[in-house]
Amino acid sequence: MSLFEIAVTARDRGGHPDLEIFLSISSPETVQAAWILSISVALLPHEVAQVAAELWEGDFTETLTVLGEWSFVQKGSDGWRISAPLAKPLAEHFKRTAPQLFQEAHQRLARLEEIKEADSDDDEAWFVRGRLAYYLAALDAAESVGLFGQEFAQPPLLNRTANRKWLTDLVLRQEYLLGSEGRAVDFYRGFRLYTTGGGRNRLDALDHFVRVFDAPEEDVYSAIALHLAGVIERDTLHDLSRSIDHLETSVEQSARLGIRENELFATHSLSWTLIASAGQHPDEAVALLARARSLATRCLSGAQAYGDVNIETWARQAAAVAEWLEFQQASAKLEDRLEAANRLVQELRDVEKSLLAFGDLESALLAANQAASIWRDVGRGVDALREISEAINLVWSDSPPAMALNRLAKTAGSLLRLTLPARKRKELAELIRKINQMLE
Secondary structure, three states, X not given: OOHHHHHHHHXXXXXXXXXXXXXXXXXXXXXXXXXXXXXXXXXXXXXXXXXXXXXXXXXXXXXXXXXXXXXXXXXXXXXXXEOHHHHHHHHHHHHHHOHHHHHHHHHHHHHHHHXXXXXXXXXXHHHHHHHHHHHHOOOOHHHHHHHHHXXXXXXXXXXXXXXXXXXXXXXXXXXXXXXXXXXHHHHHHHHHHHHOOOHHHHHHHHHHXXXXXXXXXXXXXXXXXXXXXXXXXXXXXXXXHHHHHHHHHHHXXXXXXXXXXXXXXXXXXXXXXXHHHHHHOHHHHHHHHXXXXXXXXXXXXXXXXXXXXXXXXXXXXXXXXXXXXXXHHOOOOHHHHHHHHHHHHXXXXXXXXXXXXXXXXXXXXXXXXXXXXXXXXXXXXXXXXXXXXXXXXXXXXXXXXXXXXXXXHXXXXXXXXXXXXXXXXXXXXXXXXXXXXXXX
């Protein structure tokens, strides 16, 4: 049978043509080495040869030279891997053909990671444990998702979301082995949707998160799912009451379970939701803003003790905004308002610098917008204009987030009702035109 006929037959049977071609013309040793690579995250060639030799004996050095010539073998600095379209079909072929060796291979790969962990620093050890959880999926699904959840809750602080996306990809690659742990898989499906943006994706993510925390288990997955659901309900559905309920529950669960990072994040999210709720419920604004500031202050001290500068900076931002809005509710003398404005604007400027330092452009622009809003509230239009201009000049050549730009545009527009010198009014009109151009 020709290669073309093999491909057509495979396609007609609903199989994978490339896999059938590879299997039909490769030696048993080449297929065995490819099996090992198909179930791995990434392996160096000598590691593939080592595991294959332990399972089937023999020298696989030359075999790897042959395998490395196939286009579906990707070679990176961290090792070799099988490209995504072929990895799962090849791994499933391994599982069907030699189920006992399939498990033994996972055991040996897990052992390799355990050896690596002993010589790793804290951040690298996190990735090692992620790979270990990946291999455990074939051996003990419950232990696998338990370790995945533990690592998801405490990723390295640098590139936190990117690291969690990497972990999520590992879980979903092993979904075919995690059938008994559908709730955990639901969580990771929800997280992938949550991080891909868009209102529809966020609503689909919410459905997954609700299924996670509606189950009777109370664990890392329910605590974080409650937090992310609360954020979606606030930002996408604008259902602040349900958002507050879920965020409060997330804070409580996280505290009981000792999930410190999520406790801090959920507390921070709750403080912002209370600030938003104060705008919707003027009669309750004083109490809501007082609670928001109290939570932000608690989050700030908790973040300092925990050693997370990111959360600390965001908490400073929330505390400053809550304090100003709370101050606005009180009848204060002009000199007291100006004193508070100067102090809180300086705090927000410091926050903006810190946010820019660790690459959070959206939050930095929002901090600038909040500083401009404070100046506007005390009638200092020229100062407000300066805050917005500096922020826009800072990001002019980048692709700043539309949401933050819209906030800046709205604040800039509100300055038109203030009395400004003719030269500054012209500068404001040009600034609004500039922002609108960036939004196009």
